[in-house]
Amino acid sequence: MRLLAAALLLLGGAVAVSATPPPPPVHDWKITGSEYPQVLSEYGFFVSAAGQIPVPTVTPYRLNTPLWSDGAEKLRFVYIPVGQQAKAQGDGLLDLPVGAALIKTFKLGGKLIETRVLLHRAEGWVALPYVWDAGQHEARLTLGGKRIALAGPDGKPLSYAVPNKNQCKECHGVSGAVTPIGPKAYNLAPAWLAALQKAGKLDRVPTVAKRIPLWEHRTHADAALAARGYLDVNCAHCHNPNGAASNSGLYLGWLESDPIKLGIGKRPVAAGRGSGNLEFDVVPGDPAHSILYYRMASLEGGIAMPELGRAALDPDGMAAVQKWIGEMRR
């Protein structure tokens, strides 16, 4: 009798395997609930977390030009609940429905370091950081942030900072509310947007007047476009009229056109020693006397920009900005 039961179970198992298995569902209630899930696996975003292989309803994407994060490789995913759609908003941010999530995993030296999630709940967006364990099996919620001793991309020791929940908002805050920084249509490939629309996850493919160039093509791209793209992605989440650096009057968004707001001939306001004894944020033709470049080239607290998320220099970003300022007509 027991044997028969075992045989039936085996048979049942065989039948289930031969049919197409339904995709494992994302645990929507973890995204929309009021709790903070303690481990990343609770969401069900990944088939294989260690391999960062998402379930079919979680869509990977890349940005044309990404934020520099101490040389970490970043794997980005968006989850849109079944039966719902993102809405295109012109050039800018895709409007993601309640229940959506943005997932970003940071990888350095071949190891997963942290995964940050942005959850769209009914009361607004919530940003949570998860830090991977040594065995790469699970990532745990780390509300208070953490510093991790790592080797940087240049092999030098790096004190990698996982942001705390509040620091998430410093970058992801618009007028005091947590808001995703991306993805913005002007920093996404047209083909990816088209595919998302075809899959029924986006209401329409937005028209984009001017796209940020692909970062790997920057040396062939117009210097101003490459640098402005870099500044948008790396700086404008704070340096915009509603961001954490709104009081600086320095606004570095892709769509900004006022030269003073972009720092050209603009004096600093609350820079302290971040001014580096220099008078202007950007001096056309003279990156060495431009505060903007000086602060990118520093690693010191109180001087280095961005204030968060950078413990190593970004030589490529510095070169792009140096070229832009250097070629600017005096």
Add this chain to the structure above:
Amino acid sequence: MRIPTAIIAAVSALALTAPARAKTIQVAAGEGAQGRLQEALIVAQPGDVVELAAGRFALTDGLSLDVNGVTVRGAGMEGTVLDFSGQQGAGEGLLVTSDDVTLRDFAVENTKGDGIKSKGADNVVYYRIRVTWTGGPKETNGAYGIYPVASTGVLVDGCKVSGASDAGIYVGQSKAITVRYNMVENSVAGIEIENSRDALVTGNLVTRNTGGILIFDLPNLPVMGGGNTVISDNLVVANDTPNFAPKGNIVAGVRRGTGVMVMANDGVRISGNQIHGNPTAAIMVVSYPNKFDDPRYQPSPRNIVIMVNSLDRNGTDPQVPGGAQLVAAFGGALPPVLWDGVGTAPRAVGGADTTAWSLNLPAQGTGFETAKPTPLVLLRPLGPTHGMPSDALRRAPVGAPAALDARAQP
């Protein structure tokens, strides 16, 4: 069972005044202080008190608070010390981005950037906070000690700042501000109110800074049009520290020995202060000195009234070109009030306050080298009878909302 209405009313009143489940979260110094304190600041709910035990908290990163209505309270500005000597990142020691927050009875030392910043944080109270850079005045010190910005309702009371490489207490792009009973020393600027309105700066001691109290308005910022400010009953004494601000910042241009300086503001009253021993000038009223490109910006001061201050031993060793000759020409000390001669002159009610000199600059943005100094007697404020009380003295209320006082009590 019928519940008497009076009890219902009493219970309702209690519910209104005491936030539900308000609790005290205690944090001690020692191992893991960074993570424990930051987590406490994150999990706190409106109405909660985060209580910092006495001791020295060794911190490696900036802290932040983003929950409305939280009080962070230490065991006194000498008892609880947040020590940022080992800080590795962030632009300040503590960042507050929520409303109705009270910070009291603790100290912040040696931050890499600013000491405590509150941005877009309305009705904030700083009470008996100390911010110190312990190595004395140095260019490598952080810029601002206490730094509320872009806020409505700011009370800074009973605090002490030393060593800021910009301003000890800096309030920017805000309104309804009271800065009172504080002491600032060894900083470039003692107290600076910038691009702000309706400020009351009273009862403070500012000494051994480069400049004592600065009321500025700068161009190309989201909030401009500073003014309607009262500077009263302060001790502005011996501000004689050489300027150690990194160049490029507006305060790097403040001359050593400036008592009170008003730049490009509309409606400032300076009254009842004791301004003694400031070697360049007791009171300076000037236009924005640089070129600018901002049609919204008004670079010259307007409606500045100086009334009945105690002025003594100022202008004896001014940091201006040809200073020694000027002092000799004026008979041993410069007149207490310096005006750059651009726009309209300040007005004074009488006595020593009327004794001034003008640089007679030909236009805004021209430097000291174009000055043609002459003595000047300031006129009384314009008014219907005998120049007293007049439109220049009539003003909108200044200061933080009175409700904030309840959070600034011993």
